[in-house]
Amino acid sequence: GAGVSQTPSNKVTEKGKYVELRCDPISGHTALYWYRQSLGQGPEFLIYFQGTGAADDSGLPNDRFFAVRPEGSVSTLKIQRTERGDSAVYLCASSLRMGPIYFGEGSWLTVV
Amino acid sequence: KQEVTQIPAALSVPEGENLVLNCSFTDSAIYNLQWFRQDPGKGLTSLLLIQSSQREQTSGRLNASLDKSSGRSTLYIAASQPGDSATYLCAVRRTGANSKLTFGKGITLSVRP
Numbered sequence: 001g002a003g004v005s006q007t008p009s010n011k012v013t014e015k016g017k018y019v020e021l022r023c024d025p026i027s028g029h030t031a032l033y034w035y036r037q038s039l040g041q042g043p044e045f046l047i048y049f050q051g052t053g054a055a056d057d058s059g060l061p062n063d064r065f066f067a068v069r070p071e072g073s074v075s076t077l078k079i080q081r082t083e084r085g086d087s088a089v090y091l092c093a094s095s096l097r098m099g100p101i102y103f104g105e106g107s108w109l110t111v112v
Numbered sequence: 113k114q115e116v117t118q119i120p121a122a123l124s125v126p127e128g129e130n131l132v133l134n135c136s137f138t139d140s141a142i143y144n145l146q147w148f149r150q151d152p153g154k155g156l157t158s159l160l161l162i163q164s165s166q167r168e169q170t171s172g173r174l175n176a177s178l179d180k181s182s183g184r185s186t187l188y189i190a191a192s193q194p195g196d197s198a199t200y201l202c203a204v205r206r207t208g209a210n211s212k213l214t215f216g217k218g219i220t221l222s223v224r225p
Contacts, residue, residue, distance in 0.1 A: 004155075031211060033212065033213075035215075040217070041217055042116070042201055042203075042215035042216050042217045042218055043156070043201075043203075043213075043215050044215075045212045045213070045214070048211060048212050050211070055211070056211075056212060059212075091155060091156065093156075095211075097211070098143060098144075098205075098211065099161075100146060100158050100161045101146060101158070101203075101205075101213060102158060103148070103155045103156040103157075103158075104155050105154060105155040106154075106155045
């Protein structure tokens, strides 16, 4: 596609439920990033993929968060046993290896 | 650990003013620096990318400069317009295999008609 596509754009879920957020990067981009942004804050790094492998997952806050990119294109961020503190906008971005990074519109997650 | 600071957090100017947004970072071992714009409820739009070997980049009314040795970048906006109202974030990318961006908290700009 022309840009980074994220689905769903909005998700409301109950505390304790499981959530999946999907990211479809710009075609041909080998690098894919997940960030999380809370109100009034800059984006906070979660995980970075180069191809299919997670090159850096140091930003994942705990073991409830997991991300995959099985074929080196689409990625899914998975959150288990959601908590109210997980409410944020989850941003996906992609780039050629060290080129400009392009972001999607984000998935707005609300845990009630 | 890289830290990126943007001060002030908010800025309000009358239409037509030229303005400068500041960004500072603590670790000068950067690969590049990128400026983004974020409108309310939206994702980030890339404005300018400066490689560590460059001093500045220009796009239309925007000019970004980089002084790596002092850990500073500025985004200059000429002849500001109400449509420029948004949050502006800078982010630095470190050298080496770890390719992540580290962001500042952003500067929320309001341009008054």
